[in-house]
Amino acid sequence: GESVGLHLPTLSVQEGDNSIINCAYSNSASDYFIWYKQESGKGPQFIIDIRSNMDKRQGQRVTVLLNKTVKHLSLQIAATQPGDSAVYFCAENPVPYGQNFVFGPGTRLSVLP
Amino acid sequence: KAGVTQTPRYLIKTRGQQVTLSCSPISGHRSVSWYQQTPGQGLQFLFEYFSETQRNKGNFPGRFSGRQFSNSRSEMNVSTLELGDSALYLCASSRGDMNTEAFFGQGTRLTVV
Numbered sequence: 001g002e003s004v005g006l007h008l009p010t011l012s013v014q015e016g017d018n019s020i021i022n023c024a025y026s027n028s029a030s031d032y033f034i035w036y037k038q039e040s041g042k043g044p045q046f047i048i049d050i051r052s053n054m055d056k057r058q059g060q061r062v063t064v065l066l067n068k069t070v071k072h073l074s075l076q077i078a079a080t081q082p083g084d085s086a087v088y089f090c091a092e093n094p095v096p097y098g099q100n101f102v103f104g105p106g107t108r109l110s111v112l113p
Numbered sequence: 114k115a116g117v118t119q120t121p122r123y124l125i126k127t128r129g130q131q132v133t134l135s136c137s138p139i140s141g142h143r144s145v146s147w148y149q150q151t152p153g154q155g156l157q158f159l160f161e162y163f164s165e166t167q168r169n170k171g172n173f174p175g176r177f178s179g180r181q182f183s184n185s186r187s188e189m190n191v192s193t194l195e196l197g198d199s200a201l202y203l204c205a206s207s208r209g210d211m212n213t214e215a216f217f218g219q220g221t222r223l224t225v226v
Contacts, residue, residue: 091156
């Protein structure tokens with residue numbers, strides 16, 4: 001796996017606002033991506049995924065955007081709620097079969113009342 | 114449907130000892146992957162097992178090994194423990210075909226003293 005940096009970016013948003021979390025991925029061969037949410041003391045929780053043949057995918061209150069040209073992913077959370085406070089990771093899978101997910105460093109989202 | 118189960122949740126071991134961690138995937142899932150999570154290095158891929166065979170492998174020393182049983186349950190072993198092996202070890206389960214969702218367990222917190 002790839003090493004990741006020590007610095008954990010933090011995003012603070014007001015409750016009810018929209019949040020945008022960004023991620024740069026490293027391997028242009030990656031064709032599958034997942035966003036995970038991790039709360040303190042818990043394992044990462046699957047939020048939404050996207051394949052490289054798409055540039056946008058929507059879920060419940062969440063949207064993932066993929067820009068392959070600049071190797072960039074974003075996660076948009078609509079009407080952010082206190083329960084959305086967590087660390088968010090993007091993960092890319094650069095292998096054609098199975099799993100070898102490479103995770104980004106994560107972004108800590110803090111929702112302010 | 115039961116989620117991914119990892120046992121034990123917490124472990125304290127002495128340097129030089131060995132340890133075995135267990136993971137039971139979601140029913141019907143045939144792929145189990147292991148990840149190490151530390152504050153300094155983030156989430157790093159260890160290896161993936163599919164149908165009792167190691168399918169993908171990360172960049173960890175040979176002290177880290179695993180296996181998968183015919184019921185898809187997996188174990189991970191770390192021999193000759195070092196202080197730096199202290200981490201949260203996470204197991205992820207997926208169906209195993211190309212580019213499908215991976216779901217994580219709660220993890221095993223290993224402390225080496």
